[in-house]
Amino acid sequence: MTEKPVYTEFHPRWYRTRVSTYWWLDRTPYVKFILRELSSIFVAFFVVITLLQIRALGQGPQAYPAFQQRLQAPIMVILNILSLLFVLFHTITWFNLTPKAIVLRVRGRRLPDLLIAAPNYVAWLVVSGVIAWIVTGG
Amino acid sequence: MADKITLEVARYDPERHTEPTFEKYEVPFRKDWVILDALNYIKDRLDGSLSYRWSCRTGICGSCGMMVDGEPKLTCATFLSSYAPGPVRVEALRNFPIVRDLVIEMTDFMVKLKKVKPWIVRENEKPISQGEYLQTPEQLENYKQFSMCINCLLCYAACPVYGLDNLFTGPAAIALAQRYNLDSRDVGARERREILSDHEGIWGCTFVGECTEVCPKHVDPAGAIQQYKVDAAIDWFKSFLLPRGAK
Ligand code: SF4
Ligand code: FES
Numbered sequence: 266m267t268e269k270p271v272y273t274e275f276h277p278r279w280y281r282t283r284v285s286t287y288w289w290l291d292r293t294p295y296v297k298f299i300l301r302e303l304s305s306i307f308v309a310f311f312v313v314i315t316l317l318q319i320r321a322l323g324q325g326p327q328a329y330p331a332f333q334q335r336l337q338a339p340i341m342v343i344l345n346i347l348s349l350l351f352v353l354f355h356t357i358t359w360f361n362l363t364p365k366a367i368v369l370r371v372r373g374r375r376l377p378d379l380l381i382a383a384p385n386y387v388a389w390l391v392v393s394g395v396i397a398w399i400v401t402g403g
Numbered sequence: 404m405a406d407k408i409t410l411e412v413a414r415y416d417p418e419r420h421t422e423p424t425f426e427k428y429e430v431p432f433r434k435d436w437v438i439l440d441a442l443n444y445i446k447d448r449l450d451g452s453l454s455y456r457w458s459c460r461t462g463i464c465g466s467c468g469m470m471v472d473g474e475p476k477l478t479c480a481t482f483l484s485s486y487a488p489g490p491v492r493v494e495a496l497r498n499f500p501i502v503r504d505l506v507i508e509m510t511d512f513m514v515k516l517k518k519v520k521p522w523i524v525r526e527n528e529k530p531i532s533q534g535e536y537l538q539t540p541e542q543l544e545n546y547k548q549f550s551m552c553i554n555c556l557l558c559y560a561a562c563p564v565y566g567l568d569n570l571f572t573g574p575a576a577i578a579l580a581q582r583y584n585l586d587s588r589d590v591g592a593r594e595r596r597e598i599l600s601d602h603e604g605i606w607g608c609t610f611v612g613e614c615t616e617v618c619p620k621h622v623d624p625a626g627a628i629q630q631y632k633v634d635a636a637i638d639w640f641k642s643f644l645l646p647r648g649a650k
Contacts, residue, residue, distance in 0.1 A: 278417040279500035279508055284566045291473070295563060298611045362610065366629035373541040 297358075304355035307348040314345075360385040408432040408483060409490035410441055412453065415501050423501065426450075427490070430483075438478040438493060439467055442505075455505035462619060465553030468560070469505050470494040475560035475617045496560040498569075512556060515572050518598050519580035524591025542587040549582035549627055551620040558614035558624050564607055571607040572598070574614035574624030581627040600635045608632075 289295040314336075321332035335341065363385060364378035407429045415423035428449050430441045439457055446453045455478075457467040462480045469478050472492050483491070499507035529536075558574035565571045580599055584592045599605055608628045615625040 279502060280415050280417070280420075280422060281500050282497065284498075284563070288563055288566065292613075294613050294616065295611065298563075298609075298613075302609070362612070362629075365612075365615075365623070365626040366633050368626075368630055370541075373544060375544075 300351075301355065301358050304351040307351035308355055310344070310348050311352060356389070360389075405432055405488055408441075408487065410438075410445065411490050411492045412442070412445065412505070413492075413494040414453070414504050415495075417503060423494070423504075425492070432483060432487065432489075434482075434484050436483045438469070438471055438476070438481045438483060438491065441483055441491075442478065442493070453505075454503045463553060465555035468496050468555040468557050470497055470560065475557035477555060477557070477619045480619060496556055498560050498562070498566040499556070507556075509556060511569060512554070512559065512573065512576065515576045516554070516579065519572070519576050519595055520591055521576075521579045521583060523583060523586060523589045524594060525588070526590055536588045538587055545587070546582045546585035549578045549585070549622055552579055552582070552622045552624075553620055555619065557617045557619065558622075561613040561617040563611055563613075564609055568603075568607070570603045572601075572604045574608075574628065575622070577605060577608075577631065578622050578624040578627040581631055584631075596635065596638075599631060605631050605635065 289299045318332065321328045336345075360382055364381040367381055369376045369381065408431075410428045410430055411425045412428060413423040414420070414426045428445045430444045430449075433440075439460065442453065442455055442457075446455075455467070455469070457479060458464040459466075460479045462477055465477075467478045468475060470476070470493070471478065471481055472486060475496060478493070493505065495501045495505045496507050499509060499511070502508050552575055554575060556575065559565050562571075562574055565573050577599060580595050583589045584595060605628050608625075610625060610629060612625045615623045618624060
């Protein structure tokens with residue numbers, strides 16, 4: 266077989282469909298995919314907020330309340346709630362996809378998806394627990 | 404139960420049309436009929452000029468893939484009754500050039516498939532007198548799932564990455580490469596890696612995951628690609644940390 270078989274060279278005319286810019290609206294799974302991709306912007310937003318928070322903390326006891334005040338603006342609250350929802354969506358969808366990327370076999374049998382995804386959730390709970398303990402002044 | 408159902412079939416004749424148009428056909432609605440039976444009825448009784456591919460009628464040959472109501476399906480394994488009361492839209496597989504009516508041009512896939520060397524690569528063949536290459540059931544289990552692919556291309560039709568950029572190697576070709584990489588008799592993984600760890604190979608995949616959803620053979624090409632990404636990343640780290648000891 267050559268790279269370009271002759272029958273294609275002498276072919277009359279093909280019809281090629283063009284993919285529309287709005288292809289991702291065609292089917293629900295595509296919309297979900299785009300939302301998952303979009304969620305990374307909100308993850309970045311949380312990272313920036315956290316960095317700013319650390320900077321404010323470093324600037325001393327006067328700067329921090331001012332920072333907190335700014336976070337209380339309605340727009341910031343809305344943005345934060347929206348980001349939280351997106352970050353949760355991001356985390357859960359990716360956690361549930363790990364079994365696709367990681368195949369573990371125990372005595373020749375593939376471990377069920379649930380067992381691969383579960384450690385993510387456990388780690389999430391543990392880390393959240395530790396942070397909550399630190400924050401609440403444990 | 405209605406005794407007729409309408410099929411809207413995409414028709415395209417390269418000598419007469421500039422783009423596909425839909426034509427309506429009324430066919431008997433029978434519980435035991437698949438979409439392919441309805442197409443055969445149209446061809447036999449209503450319009451002999453309708454072109455489409457099929458062969459086995461049992462989900463083995465992989466030639467009858469079409470878009471049914473916008474979803475890629477094997478038409479020999481998709482019942483008319485799932486679409487009652489109709490109408491049902493039947494189109495050529497998405498993301499491929501259309502030759503005529505429901506027939507697509509698949510050379511692009513054939514070329515890509517050949518590039519990933521979908522056969523057992525050996526450094527040296529042992530003589531026949533030494534017998535066959537043995538494999539344990541566990542070794543078979545490692546790749547069996549990926550070997551079920553019938554090249555029906557439903558996964559390519561479901562993949563928006565391939566639709567937007569035809570250079571992407573695509574789900575089935577990567578799954579089949581992985582089928583041989585995971586075969587205990589094969590030593591071709593390094594040769595395949597060059598093509599696969601290309602930008603147009605595994606890294607082109609953004610993990611939409613629809614290839615796995617539409618695959619009629621449960622091959623899970625999305626899984627194959629992500630597993631390969633993990634392997635490739637680990638290998639890259641190894642070559643980075645242990646310049647000599649990697650492979
Ligand atoms: S991976 Fe599945 S959907 Fe893709 S060509 Fe093979 S059998 Fe068809
Ligand atoms: S006719 Fe062979 S797979 Fe459908």
